Amino acid sequence: MSDNNYLQVNHLVKYFGDDRAVDGISFGIPEGKFLTLLGPSGCGKTTTLMCIAGLHKPDAGEIRIGSDPVTSIEKRINTAPEKRNIGMVFQSYAIWPHMDVTQNVAYPLEIRNMAQSEIDDRVAEALKIVGLTDMADKNATQLSGGQQQRAALARAMVFRPRLLLFDEPLSNLDLKLREQMRVELKRIQHEIGITSIYVTHDQAEALVMSDEIIVMSKGHIEQTGGPHNIYARPVNQFVSNFIGVANLTEGRIVGNGGGGTGTIEISQGGENVQLPCLLADGLSEGDEAYLSVRPENVDASREPMDGPRIEGEVIQSVFLGNCLDCRVKWGEFEWKVLAHSRERLRVGEKVYVRLDPDHTLAVKP
Amino acid sequence: MATDTAAPQIDVAPPRGWRTWFTQENIITTIVGLIVAVAVIVPLIALVINSFLVLDDLGFDTEWGLQNYREVFQGRVIRKALINTAIISTGCTILATLLGVSLAWINARTNCPFREKLEPFNLIPFFLSPFVGAIAWHNLASPKVGLLNNMAKSIFGISFPLFNVNNLWGVIWVTGIFFAPLVYLFVVGSLRRMDPSLEDSARTTGAGLFRTTMTITLPLVTPAILSGAIIVFVTTAGEFGVPFKLSAPFGWETLTTQIFTKAVGDDANHYLGAAMSMVVGVVTAFFIWVQHRIIAPRSYTTVTGKGFRPNLIDLGGWKWLAFTYNMLYVCVAVFLPIICLFFVSLHKIWSGRIIWSELTFWNYQKVLFFWWPESIQAATNGIINSFILAFGGASIAMVVAIIVSYMIHRTKGFGARLLDFLSVIPIGFPGIVLAMGVLVTYIRTPIYATLWILLLGYITRFFPYGQRNISSIMMAVSEELDQSSRMAGASWLTTLRRITIPLLKPGIFAGWILLFVIFLRELSISIILYSAGTETLSVGVYYLSNFENEPMTSALSIAQTVALLICIVIFRKVAGKEALTA
Numbered sequence: 001m002s003d004n005n006y007l008q009v010n011h012l013v014k015y016f017g018d019d020r021a022v023d024g025i026s027f028g029i030p031e032g033k034f035l036t037l038l039g040p041s042g043c044g045k046t047t048t049l050m051c052i053a054g055l056h057k058p059d060a061g062e063i064r065i066g067s068d069p070v071t072s073i074e075k076r077i078n079t080a081p082e083k084r085n086i087g088m089v090f091q092s093y094a095i096w097p098h099m100d101v102t103q104n105v106a107y108p109l110e111i112r113n114m115a116q117s118e119i120d121d122r123v124a125e126a127l128k129i130v131g132l133t134d135m136a137d138k139n140a141t142q143l144s145g146g147q148q149q150r151a152a153l154a155r156a157m158v159f160r161p162r163l164l165l166f167d168e169p170l171s172n173l174d175l176k177l178r179e180q181m182r183v184e185l186k187r188i189q190h191e192i193g194i195t196s197i198y199v200t201h202d203q204a205e206a207l208v209m210s211d212e213i214i215v216m217s218k219g220h221i222e223q224t225g226g227p228h229n230i231y232a233r234p235v236n237q238f239v240s241n242f243i244g245v246a247n248l249t250e251g252r253i254v255g256n257g258g259g260g261t262g263t264i265e266i267s268q269g270g271e272n273v274q275l276p277c278l279l280a281d282g283l284s285e286g287d288e289a290y291l292s293v294r295p296e297n298v299d300a301s302r303e304p305m306d307g308p309r310i311e312g313e314v315i316q317s318v319f320l321g322n323c324l325d326c327r328v329k330w331g332e333f334e335w336k337v338l339a340h341s342r343e344r345l346r347v348g349e350k351v352y353v354r355l356d357p358d359h360t361l362a363v364k365p
Numbered sequence: 366m367a368t369d370t371a372a373p374q375i376d377v378a379p380p381r382g383w384r385t386w387f388t389q390e391n392i393i394t395t396i397v398g399l400i401v402a403v404a405v406i407v408p409l410i411a412l413v414i415n416s417f418l419v420l421d422d423l424g425f426d427t428e429w430g431l432q433n434y435r436e437v438f439q440g441r442v443i444r445k446a447l448i449n450t451a452i453i454s455t456g457c458t459i460l461a462t463l464l465g466v467s468l469a470w471i472n473a474r475t476n477c478p479f480r481e482k483l484e485p486f487n488l489i490p491f492f493l494s495p496f497v498g499a500i501a502w503h504n505l506a507s508p509k510v511g512l513l514n515n516m517a518k519s520i521f522g523i524s525f526p527l528f529n530v531n532n533l534w535g536v537i538w539v540t541g542i543f544f545a546p547l548v549y550l551f552v553v554g555s556l557r558r559m560d561p562s563l564e565d566s567a568r569t570t571g572a573g574l575f576r577t578t579m580t581i582t583l584p585l586v587t588p589a590i591l592s593g594a595i596i597v598f599v600t601t602a603g604e605f606g607v608p609f610k611l612s613a614p615f616g617w618e619t620l621t622t623q624i625f626t627k628a629v630g631d632d633a634n635h636y637l638g639a640a641m642s643m644v645v646g647v648v649t650a651f652f653i654w655v656q657h658r659i660i661a662p663r664s665y666t667t668v669t670g671k672g673f674r675p676n677l678i679d680l681g682g683w684k685w686l687a688f689t690y691n692m693l694y695v696c697v698a699v700f701l702p703i704i705c706l707f708f709v710s711l712h713k714i715w716s717g718r719i720i721w722s723e724l725t726f727w728n729y730q731k732v733l734f735f736w737w738p739e740s741i742q743a744a745t746n747g748i749i750n751s752f753i754l755a756f757g758g759a760s761i762a763m764v765v766a767i768i769v770s771y772m773i774h775r776t777k778g779f780g781a782r783l784l785d786f787l788s789v790i791p792i793g794f795p796g797i798v799l800a801m802g803v804l805v806t807y808i809r810t811p812i813y814a815t816l817w818i819l820l821l822g823y824i825t826r827f828f829p830y831g832q833r834n835i836s837s838i839m840m841a842v843s844e845e846l847d848q849s850s851r852m853a854g855a856s857w858l859t860t861l862r863r864i865t866i867p868l869l870k871p872g873i874f875a876g877w878i879l880l881f882v883i884f885l886r887e888l889s890i891s892i893i894l895y896s897a898g899t900e901t902l903s904v905g906v907y908y909l910s911n912f913e914n915e916p917m918t919s920a921l922s923i924a925q926t927v928a929l930l931i932c933i934v935i936f937r938k939v940a941g942k943e944a945l946t947a
Contacts, residue, residue: 080856082853090843090845094846094848096868111854152849156852
């Protein structure tokens with residue numbers, strides 16, 4: 001546990017009935033960084049966010065912002081949400097329909113009894129940052145989804161909170177707007193430099209926006225790391241499967257070459273193949289493991305290549321322009337392959353599959 | 366980055382035991398729940414207990430026994446009343462359903478001319494007093510003083526009375542036309558929200574218009590029809606005013622008129638009244654349970670959030686027939702009764718025909734001018750009392766409704782589920798039954814014979830109506846709107862004041878006016894709980910009808926109707942057209 005972290009969450013537990021929605025997780029985030037909690041629905045990410053916001057009371061654990069312990073079940077501390085000075089953007093945006101945009105954004109400042117002149121300045125500034133200056137007098141109901149999103153962000157940051165929380169804010173937008181808002185949100189966060197926590201089930205969103213990603217499932221943290229790290233070096237089967245597309249098949253570690261490299265043996269239809277690979281932390285010889293390799297790191301060709309031989313039959317070949325999206329059947333297993341388009345593989349052909357050893361991973365089950 | 370991936374297993378047991386129960390939410394919801402529970406449950410328990418107490422022959426002492434129930438099912442008079450109640454409820458349900466469904470279909474799905482203009486008129490009977498409707502139809506179609514019969518005699522020379530409403534048919538007729546809007550409201554909403562592609566796809570398979578309507582459209586709205594029919598059945602079973610005016614004086618008693626005779630008057634026997642109330646209450650509660658648990662959840666209404674434009678069926682030349690049919694309904698349910706009452710009220714003595722030379726407003730002075738020494742106190746008291754009760758009752762009931770809705774939808778405590786359950790119960794029991802329970806509960810307390818007992822009865826019976834109004838909005842309003850206010854730094858109370866209540870405002874006001882209307886015309890609770898000095902408007906009408914004459918009765922009826930019509934206009938302005946379709 002580091003004292004350098006601006007937000008620190010320790011051993012957080014939250015029950016819903018007998019269901020342990022958050023199962024003793026701990027993490028932290030340095031000031032000014034953008035952290036994403038990523039996971040499928042029901043993994044506890046939103047519950048964690050709600051506990052940080054103070055809208056849910058955890059059953060155990062503590063939450064500290066700066067030097068301020070906002071929640072500590074042991075010490076019987078649980079600061080009310082309105083006393084935490086945290087901004088939050090909700091999934092539904094929650095723009096109050098009985099107020100116009102300016103009134104919405106000014107609300108947190110009025111609650112803080114600021115002078116009207118300062119309120120005006122701050123609201124104007126916030127609306128400028130999110131690009132809603134022209135919409136100041138519009139009623140909330142007249143805004144489009146994207147505009148409501150921006151208004152919600154302006155309202156969440158106008159009082160210069162210590163933290164900014166996002167609860168799947170882009171999930172109600174259409175694809176195009178969502179892609180545009182990802183970049184925009186990241187830009188604004190960077191511009192105002194506010195420590196942010198973002199909850200999403202969309203891995204692409206997480207990869208684009210985050211400084212740091214926490215992958216969660218069933219109330220646990222599966223892996224923590226930067227976007228590149230999470231994508232390139234998943235530690236277990238769940239993360240590998242959840243982030244991007246991967247070929248995943250059961251195997252066993254049969255060799256340890258030191259320096260994090262080793263050999264994994266996979267078998268299909270009585271055929272055993274031993275492949276050089278990178279070992280996830282904690283795996284050693286004899287362990288059950290999963291082979292994980294992304295389709296772009298798998299190649300297929302008619303000629304045998306050096307290294308371990310995997311021979312299969314093409315059962316699908318879709319031309320995507322820059323590459324071929326193929327399925328190669330090997331025993332019961334289907335390899336997902338992004339092959340060179342010059343190969344022009346046809347369905348029914350016998351091909352050899354080659355895995356790039358630098359990107360072939362052995363991950364925990 | 367200091368995040369430990371492999372978090373140590375924290376051994377915290379799930380929250381259990383009495384200690385964890387004491388959260389703010391649980392405490393507050395349980396307290397409110399208990400208050401509501403006492404108001405709702407205690408009268409019903411009292412009713413059960415009293416129904417097993419048998420009054421001895423001298424009328425002084427009681428002992429436990431089943432004699433009351435034996436009396437209900439075997440006694441000559443009451444058993445006949447029970448059968449009459451069953452006949453009336455069944456007949457009224459059939460008539461109201463036929464009227465309601467056909468009118469709803471004409472208005473929602475055909476090109477019937479002027480249907481937008483007709484719709485509000487179709488709903489007016491919903492707001493008016495069926496008791497007043499019965500008085501009007503008595504003066505329109507009773508054998509001797511019926512205006513229609515006398516007109517038939519003088520114009521066509523028909524010597525025998527053409528119509529006779531002083532029997533069970535008359536009760537079925539008046540309750541049928543007055544309760545048809547209940548079915549109408551259920552069905553018209555369902556028809557309007559139906560996805561037109563459901564019918565379109567039937568048409569593309571080759572089914573004709575008639576066939577599509579019969580095999581697709583009507584089956585899809587069946588749950589709505591059944592819901593409406595059940596509500597009508599239950600409402601009719603508990604209806605007091607109509608049988609009391611039309612059939613009881615002519616030997617056709619119903620359970621409600623019998624309950625009334627046993628609750629008040631010289632041969633009062635609360636215990637027998639309680640037993641009869643139990644019989645009515647068990648039946649109505651069962652039907653409401655069926656509607657809530659079995660029919661309502663099966664409603665196929667495919668709400669997608671899109672505003673559908675339902676397919677309008679071109680009736681061709683038949684559309685004028687549809688229009689005439691609808692106009693006929695509005696005439697018999699709204700125009701004829703009101704016009705008739707108005708003319709009757711202008712006579713000093715009503716003999717069944719309009720005597721133009723003798724019209725006078727004298728009756729209005731007698732029943733409305735409460736400052737005038739010669740006015741009739743029992744009638745004029747009702748004006749002031751009813752406005753006090755309607756204003757106070759609607760206000761208190763809405764406050765209760767807001768608190769209860771908030772508890773149900775915004776807190777997760779144990780009390781929330783209790784409250785959800787408790788606010789359905791009063792709907793299952795007709796006013797006269799609940800009033801009987803309130804009477805036997807509080808008859809020995811100081812609130813008996815005051816306006817307070819009426820207020821208590823009104824609120825207990827009708828707060829669920831307001832609560833439904835608020836709840837439907839609260840479900841539509843995302844909880845995140847409240848939460849984001851908390852995150853913006855506002856306390857719970859500030860959030861309530863600046864966000865929650867303003868968002869609910871339209872619903873609060875619509876619910877308030879609806880309750881105001883209901884309380885202004887309320888009869889079956891008032892008739893059990895009133896005493897000299899605490900008469901209400903409808904009790905005043907009852908008094909005049911029983912002890913004075915038809916013209917004075919009509920005058921007060923007209924006054925009450927005018928007040929109700931004003932409320933309807935305000936209600937439509939505030940709530941809009943959609944507010945009732947729930």
